[in-house]
Amino acid sequence: SVNSIRRTSPTGGTSGLCFKKLNITTSSYRIIINRLDRKVTVNYRPARLPFSRHSLYVEDTGSMYLIHTPGGVSMQWYHSTGIMVLQYITRYNASVPTRGLCGCCDGNPEDDLKLPNGTVVREVGDMMLFLQAWRVHTTDETEHTRRVGDNCTTGDCSTCLSMLRQRAFTPCHSKVPPEQFCDIMWAGDLHYKDHQCDFLAAYVAVCYTHQVCISWRRHNFCPLRCPPGKEYQPCVSTCTSRTCLNREYYEETTCSFIREECVCRSGTILHRADSPYCVTEDRCVCTDNEGNPRAPGEVWNGSARSCCLYKCMENGSVVAVEPDCNSVPTPLCEREGEYVLDVLEEGACCPKKICECNMTICDSEAPPCDNGNRLVIGYSALSCCPEYRCECDPMACPPVSAPDCREDQFLVEVRGQKSCCYSYL
Template identity: 25%
Template sequence: MDVDGCCPHYECQCICYGWGDPHYVTFDGTYYGFQGNCSYWLVKEILPKYNFSVMIDNYYCGEPDGLSCPQSITVFYESYKIFIIQKDINGIFTNQISVNDKRVSPAYQNGDFRIVTTGIDTVLVIPKIHAKITFSGLIFGIYLPYNGFAGNTEGQCGTCDNNRTDDCMLPSGKIDPSCPHMAHEWHVNNSNCEPVPPKPTPPPNPCDKSMCEIIKSSVFEACHKIVDYGPFVVACEFDVCHMHINHIGCISLQTYADVCAESGVCIDWRSATKGLCEYKCESPKVYQACGPQVEPTCDSWYNQKFIYMADAFSAMTSMELEGCSCPNGTILLSSNSNECVPSCELCRLPDGKYKQANATWTEGCKQCICEEDVLQVACHPLPCPAQPSLSCDQEGQIKVTDTTGCCPKEKCGK
């Protein structure tokens, strides 16, 4: 709506994303490729209004062509520094998050922002300024409202003003004819930048671009009219021809699927890649193409805070995304566990493990049961069998008590 609230008009929201080695689409939709091993400003405010900025750290990942990839992303907001990095732990990619240099585990929320993860994507939302930042290793997305940031952004994501002619603006304010050249100029002060490598040369042999055709196929048809797939096809073809990695095209498909999902169209696309883009979840969790950003658990307080409470945080994390979750018929035990259980009717044990309601077990010299009505553990001493009468009537014998085991036992001793 206009300022006076009388007339509506259309605005393109400020959406910038990058992926692969890396490819960028600016807030106004300009696509460009960029190589650089350094820390760069993706977004800064020209005139400080919200104390908001986003920085990305790249590293060289595509020898011998000198290609670079995103490694971590840092969001600055008011007095917060939110750092997200993805690490490969035993073949499982895990996003690690810290707030003001202190590790936190998602879902995490304070009065100003919320961080959730699907096991693949990490999502940060700041309701007060309606900002959303997503990160999944080689992919990032920045979603800002036009009415809060129009004409007031600079950096590798360009100026959000619905005008592509000024997308390649340098820190000096001048417009560079080359966005890749502009992108290098947004390196963070004091960051260790290596020299720009030579541009990759086309491979001598034709490369297989068939995976990239999936983006244009009926698999993504529901999203074609909502999000232009052109840049993702171009990026996919570049990657499969230069990075010499079988599954590198998956990154462009995943990015297009992420952007579609954020627009409300969730697509099960990995099944169309003949296993090449299959995602491996940490057992016992399984891959889910379209699932909740916050998985329900057996902790009722957690569910109430992150799922059932209708507020600005839940409104910004309601879109379905791909991720890893417990198999059908089971539920996640708690947010900080990776245990899927068939029921939440469980008793919690001191060692952190759980028992089903009515389960019985022996613990030391006690018989324990998980009481169904209160879900509490009750333990009682093991019953001891009656002992036969013992007569120690030989010379030098006396009765002694053997305390080996749980039940005392009398025997004859000397």
């Protein structure tokens, strides 16, 4: 079964059905292949590829997943485009029955639309019944409906024909006639009318199965966005990628079909078959605990919350090393009362040196304040030690009543020595 999702295209719109997961279930194994995350589980446990058991084979070549099943089905599932090519191995067809959307591989086209209960759908109008009968329900389903029965006779295929009659697609017309492809794929499928790049990619994929090279994408027309370090290349024929592991004995192998691909840029190779990184060969020497490539002499922290330093050696070994903290800069603490303090932050290997205030080495003491004064604490930009002073607090003075003065007198307000409180004369 195939789980699919809709993803956002680089141009901001919605691209077509993007195959995310493939579920291969046999009597003994349940294999889940996650193309986007490049992870494979066998019976719900992470598995390393290649996997081979009882005629069931799964390999990651770096460019695609190669899958062979006991039922004689061979699949090529491309990493860059998500396109899946299915083939039947001839020697299996006569002995291993198939059902479902693949039909019955017995040479008789009349019984291909067979329901799980054995009933054969005869009418075109009952096609949706056939599709629903073989539907596998998942938690992340995406609805994709095709109006069965529509063709270019009843529908408008002018846009489709106009696209496929462009010069870039001419070499394939003798193998895949535009009229036939539009009649089968375009007329009844609303998805392709809304996502024309997906339609053209499907046409080119069929052309590639006939070994017809079509170079059709441009930077401003249906571009295939490649991850960092990779570039788009049409008509790739090799099955396996050159990696750090096979670089000494790598030999190009020709695949059954050509394809379009995101390949490593010139001067770089794939780090691992199941890795997205393209690296220069000097970075093939070591691999850290998270699968990242490391060059000789490179030092890294293998822990997110503590200090576990490792170093890549010339011979490919990885050794633990002690941190060199001599190069940690020491700040110049110029303010009075400051000293250098080492602070070890989470995940750091060397302590960070900062200027911290030490109140115990400050000389100033708080003076006693009386007679209506209050203690005020201030700080200077040149010192981290507090500065104390006594300031008058009128609210602390006792209330004083003003005397009544004669007409030839006036009121005088005076403050006593060592006091901030006023009295009247």
